[in-house]
Amino acid sequence: MSAAPVIEALEQALSEGHIDVQGTKKFNELNASYLLRFESDIGPAAIVLLEAAEDVSMIVKTVKSFVINSQTIFAIGGASQQPLPGYASIEGSITLDLALLTGIEIDLDNYIVLISAGECWGAVYKKLSKHRRGITGSRSAKGGIGGLAMADENLGTPSNNPLFSMNHSSPY
Numbered sequence: 001m002s003a004a005p006v007i008e009a010l011e012q013a014l015s016e017g018h019i020d021v022q023g024t025k026k027f028n029e030l031n032a033s034y035l036l037r038f039e040s041d042i043g044p045a046a047i048v049l050l051e052a053a054e055d056v057s058m059i060v061k062t063v064k065s066f067v068i069n070s071q072t073i074f075a076i077g078g079a080s081q082q083p084l085p086g087y088a089s090i091e092g093s094i095t096l097d098l099a100l101l102t103g104i105e106i107d108l109d110n111y112i113v114l115i116s117a118g119e120c121w122g123a124v125y126k127k128l129s130k131h132r133r134g135i136t137g138s139r140s141a142k143g144g145i146g147g148l149a150m151a152d153e154n155l156g157t158p159s160n161n162p163l164f165s166m167n168h169s170s171p172y
Helices: 004-013 025-031 037-041 053-068 121-129 145-149
Strands: 019-021 046-049 074-077 094-097 104-107 112-115
Touching: 004 019, 004 046, 004 053, 004 094, 019 025, 025 046, 104 121, 112 121
Parallel strands: 046 094, 074 094
Antiparallel strands: 019 046, 104 112
């Protein structure tokens, strides 16, 4: 399965600078940012940098038919700390990089923390500690929100478990 038609569709849908294809300097920098070297050895066809929720929405709309027809698969790169190959990168496919989706908002009165998908747990812990509050999250401060929020206790598999972290999220 070739990623070229998907990359072309994404390039038409997203503004310039969101997609970095294999062989470019920016692609090489992004692909070298993983925790473990062997994850960087996996070569996706392209890395898509998401900057806003609207980017995520546009990508879902753009690639829906490709995914339904099994023409492509995606990997999600949060903080890229998962030490297993294929979690944050898939050979010849497309990696969606969450790193630029940042922001932490705390509602002390309602005990709610809004955390963007590109944040790392260390930033969340640090911000909450200023208010003498805590939250359940990754054991590693370098761990990303996006990856942990999408995985259950088996890491990497979508969950139906009622303890799944996203099942305890608040709508906003």
